[in-house]
Amino acid sequence: MPKWIPCDGKFTPSDICRWREPVWKPKVRKTSKPVMIGERLITAQLTHCDGDWLEFTLMSCETTNAELWWKRIPELKTDKPLRRSRKSLAKRNPERRPWGGKDGEGARAITASRFLS
Numbered sequence: 001m002p003k004w005i006p007c008d009g010k011f012t013p014s015d016i017c018r019w020r021e022p023v024w025k026p027k028v029r030k031t032s033k034p035v036m037i038g039e040r041l042i043t044a045q046l047t048h049c050d051g052d053w054l055e056f057t058l059m060s061c062e063t064t065n066a067e068l069w070w071k072r073i074p075e076l077k078t079d080k081p082l083r084r085s086r087k088s089l090a091k092r093n094p095e096r097r098p099w100g101g102k103d104g105e106g107a108r109a110i111t112a113s114r115f116l117s
Contacts, residue, residue: 003098004018004095004096004097005095005096005097005098006093006094006095006096007090007094007095007096009086009090011046011049011054011086012046012049013046013047013048013049014045014046015045015046015096015097016043016044016045016046016059016096016097017043017044017045017046017056017094017095017096017097018041018042018043018044018094018095018096018097019041019042019089019092019093019094019095020039020040020041020042020092020093021039021040021042021092022036022038022039022040023036023037023038023039023040023063023073024036024037025037025069035068036066037065037066037068037069037071037073038063038064038065038066038069038073039063039064039066040061040062040063040064040076041061041062041064042058042060042061042076042082043058043059043060043061044056044057044058044059044082045057045059047081052085052086052087053083053084053085053086054083054084054085054086054089055081055082055083056081056082056083056084057081057082058076058077058078058080058081058082061075061076063075
């Protein structure tokens with residue numbers, strides 16, 4: 001298994017990231033309090049960065065139910081892209097897989113450079 005590196009808010013297209021995301025029970029009324037019914041471990045590849053929004057292609061999703069929830073939680077669909085806000089994703093402590101190869105992280109540094117724009 002490759003070692004995962006913390007993202008620190010810096011995302012580059014083609015990064016493979018993973019993070020944990022809570023799953024909430026659908027609200028019956030507007031005044032009802034949210035209840036966490038499970039958690040997802042999402043692994044996805046970043047395809048597009050657009051200002052405050054990040055677009056991912058889903059690679060894998062592992063869903064676990066909370067102890068109080070007995071129903072099956074629906075899985076995320078792989079055919080739809082995932083869109084996440086940069087700020088909300090940073091709260092989830094995302095990790096990225098290191099780029100492979102001899103000059104992997106050096107190549108990532110070049111593509112992430114602000115001087116190439």
